[in-house]
Amino acid sequence: MLQDDSNTFALGEVRVSSSPQERFDEYLQSKGKRTTQQRRVLVDTVFERHDHFDADELIGLLGKSTEGAKVSRATVYRALDELVEAGLLRKMTLGGRAVYEHDYGYPQHDHLHCTECDALIEFRSDELIALREAVGREHQFRVTGHRLIVSGVCQDCAGKRHRRQSPLDLI
Amino acid sequence: MLQDDSNTFALGEVRVSSSPQERFDEYLQSKGKRTTQQRRVLVDTVFERHDHFDADELIGLLGKSTEGAKVSRATVYRALDELVEAGLLRKMTLGGRAVYEHDYGYPQHDHLHCTECDALIEFRSDELIALREAVGREHQFRVTGHRLIVSGVCQDCAGKRHRRQSPLDLI
DNA sequence: ATCTATGCAAACCGTTTGCACGACC
DNA sequence: GGTCGTGCAAACGGTTTGCATAGAT
Numbered sequence: 170m171l172q173d174d175s176n177t178f179a180l181g182e183v184r185v186s187s188s189p190q191e192r193f194d195e196y197l198q199s200k201g202k203r204t205t206q207q208r209r210v211l212v213d214t215v216f217e218r219h220d221h222f223d224a225d226e227l228i229g230l231l232g233k234s235t236e237g238a239k240v241s242r243a244t245v246y247r248a249l250d251e252l253v254e255a256g257l258l259r260k261m262t263l264g265g266r267a268v269y270e271h272d273y274g275y276p277q278h279d280h281l282h283c284t285e286c287d288a289l290i291e292f293r294s295d296e297l298i299a300l301r302e303a304v305g306r307e308h309q310f311r312v313t314g315h316r317l318i319v320s321g322v323c324q325d326c327a328g329k330r331h332r333r334q335s336p337l338d339l340i
Numbered sequence: 341m342l343q344d345d346s347n348t349f350a351l352g353e354v355r356v357s358s359s360p361q362e363r364f365d366e367y368l369q370s371k372g373k374r375t376t377q378q379r380r381v382l383v384d385t386v387f388e389r390h391d392h393f394d395a396d397e398l399i400g401l402l403g404k405s406t407e408g409a410k411v412s413r414a415t416v417y418r419a420l421d422e423l424v425e426a427g428l429l430r431k432m433t434l435g436g437r438a439v440y441e442h443d444y445g446y447p448q449h450d451h452l453h454c455t456e457c458d459a460l461i462e463f464r465s466d467e468l469i470a471l472r473e474a475v476g477r478e479h480q481f482r483v484t485g486h487r488l489i490v491s492g493v494c495q496d497c498a499g500k501r502h503r504r505q506s507p508l509d510l511i
Numbered sequence: 512a513t514c515t516a517t518g519c520a521a522a523c524c525g526t527t528t529g530c531a532c533g534a535c536c
Numbered sequence: 537g538g539t540c541g542t543g544c545a546a547a548c549g550g551t552t553t554g555c556a557t558a559g560a561t
Contacts (some may be wrong), residue, residue, distance in 0.1 A: 203515060203560050224550080241518045246551060262433055265526090266550065281481050292475050296467070301490045304463050309495040310452050317488040319472045324480040374535055374540060395525075412543045417526060436551090437525065 189216045189257055189273055196255035206238040211248045215258070221270045221289050224249060261316060279317040285326035360387045360428055360444055367426035377409040382419045392441045392460050395420060432487060450488040456497035
């Protein structure tokens with residue numbers, strides 16, 4: 170992330186007034202939690218790249234991290250929960266495992282999920298927001314969020330298509 | 341499910357030309373699999389009620405089943421996979437666990453998920469189908485399906501609201 | 512000094528699997 | 537009779553937790 174002269178940070182596409190570190194520190198303080206080596210390294214590593222990742226990938230990255238402190242598996246899991254609570258990360262569940270992505274300073278969006286290569290492609294849709302509000306109203310349901318995953322096959326995989334058996338390939 | 345004089349079955353809201361049992365049998369035959377006691381009881385139990393359920397609930401129901409045959413945990417898991425492959429059930433993942441619902445003869449729909457009581461409320465939206473196609477086209481992505489879960493608080497829970505702490509209750 | 516955070520390893524929980532026995536065609 | 541299915545119990549994989557120690561305030 171880059172800081173410009175007006176003291177804001179570019180994260181993804183949106184400018185926000187403080188860095189993830191700063192924001193996380195605020196969260197920690199508000200909860201009476203402490204700013205530790207490992208929490209710092211972790212936030213740095215997470216916001217170094219704009220990617221989807223799971224706990225294991227993060228643990229892998231932390232292994233190679235230049236910053237000295239090593240972070241145990243348990244601590245990674247505990248910190249991920251905190252980052253979600255702090256509003257810095259968004260968590261979703263894909264298949265069995267939990268997948269995380271940047272939330273703070275990043276616009277609302279949804280995903281195309283390629284069932285061949287597991288890629289996640291982001292897209293934005295304002296109509297969807299309108300739609301979810303309408304549905305909520307219709308059912309006296311107080312909407313707080315949504316998760317849409319459109320599955321299918323991405324352009325790349327559609328190319329090198331070495332035809333797998335499809336379910337219900339009767340006969 | 342009830343059979344009427346025109347030999348179709350009412351499952352949920354749509355009429356189909358054969359019962360889940362029959363359809364499952366077809367699937368099994370097409371795969372060279374066998375029609376066993378336990379698969380029969382299982383399909384009966386699953387289609388007795390129109391509900392969302394997980395593996396454990398089903399195992400529970402099978403325990404009380406009047407039909408003699410008992411079905412082991414392993415068999416339940418194996419059969420659920422088959423029912424999904426056969427197009428009789430749809431599987432989704434909510435939090436950690438797999439949740440199943442009727443697919444066969446039941447219209448495409450999505451869900452409102454109450455984060456307080458975990459209830460799932462179904463709704464239909466044709467605009468969503470249009471939307472997902474549009475997005476797919478835009479990204480050269482061959483769409484095969486989607487999963488939308490709108491989360492929030494249902495009417496009931498909004499009433500007896502005994503205010504839990506909300507994440508990000510800073511200060 | 513106090514009290515939270517960490518690391519380790521064991522526990523957990525839903526799900527899957529190897530294997531010997533039983534049931535279907 | 538030959539296979540496929542089942543039950544059991546053990547294995548699995550991601551995640552959580554209890555506990556003693558290290559570290560932040």
